[in-house]
Amino acid sequence: xxxxxxxLRADAARNRxxxxxxxxxxxGDRGLDAPLEHIARRAGVSIGTLYAHFPTRQAFVDAIFPxxxxxxxxxxxxxxxxxxxxxxxxxxxxxxxxxxxxxxxLNDALARRFPQASELAEVCQRGADHAERxxxxxxxxxxxxxxxxxxxxxxxxxxxxxxxxxxxxTAPDAWRxxxxxxxxxxxxxxxxxxxxx
Amino acid sequence: xxxxxxxLRADAARNRxxxxxxxxxxxGDRGLDAPLEHIARRAGVSIGTLYAHFPTRQAFVDAIFPxxxxxxxxxxxxxxxxxxxxxxxxxxxxxxxxxxxxxxxLNDALARRFPQASELAEVCQRGADHAERxxxxxxxxxxxxxxxxxxxxxxxxxxxxxxxxxxxxTAPDAWRxxxxxxxxxxxxxxxxxxxxx
DNA sequence: CTACAAATCGAGGACACCCTCGGGTTCGTG
DNA sequence: CACGAACCCGAGGGTGTCCTCGATTTGTAG
Numbered sequence: 112x113x114x115x116x117x118x119l120r121a122d123a124a125r126n127r128x129x130x131x132x133x134x135x136x137x138x139g140d141r142g143l144d145a146p147l148e149h150i151a152r153r154a155g156v157s158i159g160t161l162y163a164h165f166p167t168r169q170a171f172v173d174a175i176f177p178x179x180x181x182x183x184x185x186x187x188x189x190x191x192x193x194x195x196x197x198x199x200x201x202x203x204x205x206x207x208x209x210x211x212x213x214x215x216x217l218n219d220a221l222a223r224r225f226p227q228a229s230e231l232a233e234v235c236q237r238g239a240d241h242a243e244r245x246x247x248x249x250x251x252x253x254x255x256x257x258x259x260x261x262x263x264x265x266x267x268x269x270x271x272x273x274x275x276x277x278x279x280x281t282a283p284d285a286w287r288x289x290x291x292x293x294x295x296x297x298x299x300x301x302x303x304x305x306x307x308x
Numbered sequence: 309x310x311x312x313x314x315x316l317r318a319d320a321a322r323n324r325x326x327x328x329x330x331x332x333x334x335x336g337d338r339g340l341d342a343p344l345e346h347i348a349r350r351a352g353v354s355i356g357t358l359y360a361h362f363p364t365r366q367a368f369v370d371a372i373f374p375x376x377x378x379x380x381x382x383x384x385x386x387x388x389x390x391x392x393x394x395x396x397x398x399x400x401x402x403x404x405x406x407x408x409x410x411x412x413x414l415n416d417a418l419a420r421r422f423p424q425a426s427e428l429a430e431v432c433q434r435g436a437d438h439a440e441r442x443x444x445x446x447x448x449x450x451x452x453x454x455x456x457x458x459x460x461x462x463x464x465x466x467x468x469x470x471x472x473x474x475x476x477x478t479a480p481d482a483w484r485x486x487x488x489x490x491x492x493x494x495x496x497x498x499x500x501x502x503x504x505x
Numbered sequence: 506c507t508a509c510a511a512a513t514c515g516a517g518g519a520c521a522c523c524c525t526c527g528g529g530t531t532c533g534t535g
Numbered sequence: 536c537a538c539g540a541a542c543c544c545g546a547g548g549g550t551g552t553c554c555t556c557g558a559t560t561t562g563t564a565g
Contacts, residue, residue, distance in 0.1 A: 115383075119541095120531085120532060120533080120540095120541060120542065121531095121532070121533085122531070122532070122541095122543085123532095123541075123542060123543090126542090126543085131376070146521075146522060146523090147522080147523080147524095148521090148522070148523090155469055156543080156544090157543065157544045157545055158523090158524085158544085158545070159524090159525080159526085159543065159544055159545065160543050160544070161545075162523095162524065162525080163542075167431075201505070205505050212381070217357070220548080222470060222474070223474070224474060237402075249338050256492075259421070259489075263485070263486070266471050266475065266482060266485075266486045267477075269470045269471050269473075269474045270467035270468065270470055270471050270486065271467065271470055272470055273419060273466045273470035274463050274466050274565070276466075277419070277420070277421060277463075277466045278463065278522095284466065285456060285463060286501055287502075287503075287505050288463075289460070289463045289464070289467065291500075291502040291503070291504075292456075292460065292490060292492055292493045292494060292502075292505055293489060293490055294491075294493065294496060294500075294505070295453075295493035295494075295498045295499060295500050296489045296491065296492035296493025296494070297489060297493070298489055298498065300498075301492045301493060301495065301497075301498035302492060303488075303491075303492050304485075305484075305485055305488040305489075307488075308398065308402050308484050308487060308488055317510095317511060317512065317561090317562060317563080318562065318563090319511090319513085319561070320511075320513090320562095320563065321513070323513085343551080343552060343553090344552080344553075344554095345551090345552070345553090353513080353514090354513060354514045354515060355514085355515075355553090355554085356512095356514055356515065356554090356555080356556085357512075357513055357514070359553095359554065359555080360512070360513075363554095405516095421533065421534060500524085
């Protein structure tokens with residue numbers, strides 16, 4: 112609960128800020144596996160200083176993405192506010208994947224299974240809670256097929272992450288087309304029993 | 309055209325065989341980025357010998373996967389032989405993804421954009437030709453939505469590759485469920501105009 | 506069996522990235 | 536201003552992988 116355990120020294124706070132900005136840029140450009148040295152260099156700071164502030168790569172991830180993922184709360188709220196539950200559901204999907212498409216690093220992060228105890232996992236849990244409500248509402252409206260589960264949304268996130276990654280350079284909007292096909296398969300009237308494949 | 313440019317010496321032929329087998333195993337277990345040293349060790353051969361036979365990683369890929377992907381010809385034939393074009397189309401999809409799910413290395417290979425001049429790309433071209441016919445037939449039967457293109461199959465391959473990769477350890481059949489949703493979206497009667505997202 | 510070409514071996518240089526630690530620098534308080 | 540604590544620096548040791556090359560072994564043709 113105590114928000115600020117230590118009142119960082121002025122230069123330290125400045126460097127921390129520069130590191131976070133640099134990390135966001137580098138992760139965005141090169142993905143989550145970018146060398147930490149690149150981040151230090153872009154921040155104009157030594158590698159030692161980087162480690163002083165963020166002892167692990169995960170520390171960066173935890174410091175950057177939860178903030179960025181907070182947008183998701185807003186998106187979820189808007190989706191739930193939409194009088195049409197189905198339209199809200201689809202808008203939620205589009206919102207998630209737009210986020211992924213805009214940030215190579217976030218896309219990487221969402222494409223993986225998280226370390227169980229990360230900050231990021233917690234934020235995703237909150238996102239999942241929202242998703243659950245949105246899914247439930249869309250199902251009850253009779254527009255979303257009844258057998259769609261939260262875990263299917265996870266799988267869909269994985270799936271789209273790869274489409275986004277591979278098409279980013281040549282056709283940045285290709286994922287929308289792909290999503291359109293999937294969405295058509297999620298309508299209640301399109302549903303066929305699963306398990307015949 | 310000349311099939312055998314050089315009549316390899318007996319021991320060399322043996323080692324080549326061992327290397328190929330080892331590479332197939334290692335790629336299958338650890339994915340396409342596995343260290344070449346692992347392959348040499350599993351083959352019981354020195355790293356120098358490995359490089360003598362296969363100067364690049366791509367050389368391994370070209371030597372292994374085309375052969376493995378030849379199954380696809382058979383699958384495509386069966387799909388075209390099916391009197392029901394739609395069922396053939398779906399069977400073709402299931403065939404592709406089953407291949408990917410069975411071989412971590414192949415899954416990796418298909419998840420990426422290929423170097424343009426690789427053997428693998430050529431085999432995939434042949435696969436694409438088959439796919440084109442299967443898609444055409446399914447469209448003409450009126451069961452497959454008219455706006456589905458070959459390039460959408462590529463995207464679908466990317467998408468499924470990530471689902472397969474992430475769920476392989478915990479739920480090896482999860483991709484079937486995911487595919488079922490997509491397939492329902494590919495039916496002609498499920499189609500809604502693309503571009504409203 | 507001999508001799509030569511073909512093939513093998515594995516030590517080791519190159520590189521990229523990780524992370525630490527001791528010594529120098531800067532902040533900010535008294 | 537002066538001093539201690541906080542902070543920054545970057546050389547360098549560790550690790551893992553790539554790839555080469557000269558010395559050695561092995562297959563086989565004659």
